Amino acid sequence: MIRILKSATFAFAVSALSLSSAAAQEVTLRFQHFVSPKSANPTYFMQPWADKIERDSGGRIKVELYPFMQLGGKAPSQYDLIKDGVVDGGWVIPGYQPGRFPEAEAMEMPFMVPKNGEEASKAAWIFTQKHLMDDFADVHLITAHMHGPGIVHKKGAPISTIEDFSGVKLRGPSRAATLLLKKLGAEPIGMAVPAFPEALSKGVVDGGVITWEMSPSLKLDELTDSHTDVYGSKSLYNLYFIWAMNKDVYAGLPDDLKAVIDANSGFAAAALAGRAHDTGDLEGRELMAEAGNDIAQLSEDETNKIKALGDEVINEWIEEVTGKGLDGAALISDARAAVQVTEGTAAPIK
Template structure:
């Protein structure tokens, strides 16, 4: 009888331990765009599925588009930091001045037109300069999108002078500084606000990627789409994919290892590659709908690059006044981009 009791207790203990070991952890990650856009389709969802597979089903990642868990896109970092969500997608540039060093990666013509290459550079830059800035969250990836394109009502941009007087949406401070240099009236706004601003005539157009165009209905709301010549992007945007620090720290070591194995340069390159995949399809949608697809001449692109160099020089001076080594930030950003080729 004693043997039976002892055996039963041992089996119960083993079963309880096994149940505890297999207990599912649900992580709620939030973003601010359509689930059909490129990053959710080609990175976020596959990443979530890989986390679940690699953890043997012990971690489930739920993705919530359009800020469904609450808050606004510009406050996403704080929502993750404070634990309102377990993780999510952040554009640091939506809070100008808070993460000033990150702007070095967003300066005009800094990155190539490959989101994957730019994202490898972004991760290396982040490791050197930004880990302290993001110490309140657990960083999973830092990445860039593909080339920024000028989308507008009416005919395409053909000269620098064509920018004069246009009210154009800009996603970041460096982008709006360049638009201002070219004579446009830049209006900073997050992605979700762009379609309504277009439909109501608040803006004449804006700069954003090919891949975001279909989900924002830019084939209907704009008429033309203009890229610059060459292999460098007119502008780019810096993102992070991050997790609440306490939530990460609460995971057992083997589940932390699953997150870690799907983080860093590997995840950053994956996120950037997602934008490259989306750009191909997005451009095709605009083309198929009969919109004008244009590329500026090399001569006009050179004129914009010269204005971009003015923006960069002024940014370096401003960063230096704030106590940062602006010149080193820019040179290292360029070096990391070159290494990624």
């Protein structure tokens, strides 16, 4: 009897130890992105996010960040790499796969969002919750966000009139951006960001549209001569991003570790990501100016001419997606409504 009791006690102790070990399990999550680790989002969003996940989990979750697609694949395939479990999570530009996530394009329309990335990102999350959760149902969506203002960077003199776009070969990051560039008379070339510097150096493009914050890591101080923004508070173009992880990896976490991910998701994470871009924009613009490059802004009149063409892009997009069974007008209306909620809510970056 004593032997049986001892055996039962030992078995219980082993079981308790196993449960304790399971509760204290450590998880390593491999997240991948496609830019320099020194650029704004990895510096001011991804790494702080990873560090906070580790702190909040008591060290039980470690997030490893891999820049430049070091775990394999190309930037346009990032969504599927996450979905298929090739990586545990990462940064995705849905627009790199034109037509796959058409509803997300509403947020990317010309002059849709503020030049402030934090405010644009908050609006993106509001819009995402209403329209895009089903679109991204085969991954675990952590947050969605946008960057700061899209700037025209090019070799030679800055853009000063709408006519200056004529025949200029410009890199475009998304369908919405390339549609606008085409309306402006430019020759748009769709291209993921990692390919942009080489395309510039080899003369494949004369310039492109991208943010201030990406300029230093892409060496645009050396590869371009001028940088042109539009007049006013709205961005010429913007890009919609998601930060996501593999659905099965998330589902396999213990409930308390899922809670750590959840607590660092959604609206607050969107704001943090957008603010990261705003911080980088200030630094990037300053570095381009220090390099002696021309920093220019189009006049209100010239900007209004571009806005008119932007409205054409929006109207044609509404017609196109409505023909595919979506309510294009409602998507644009809801995108604008989300922006109205968040515009003016960001505190200045010191």
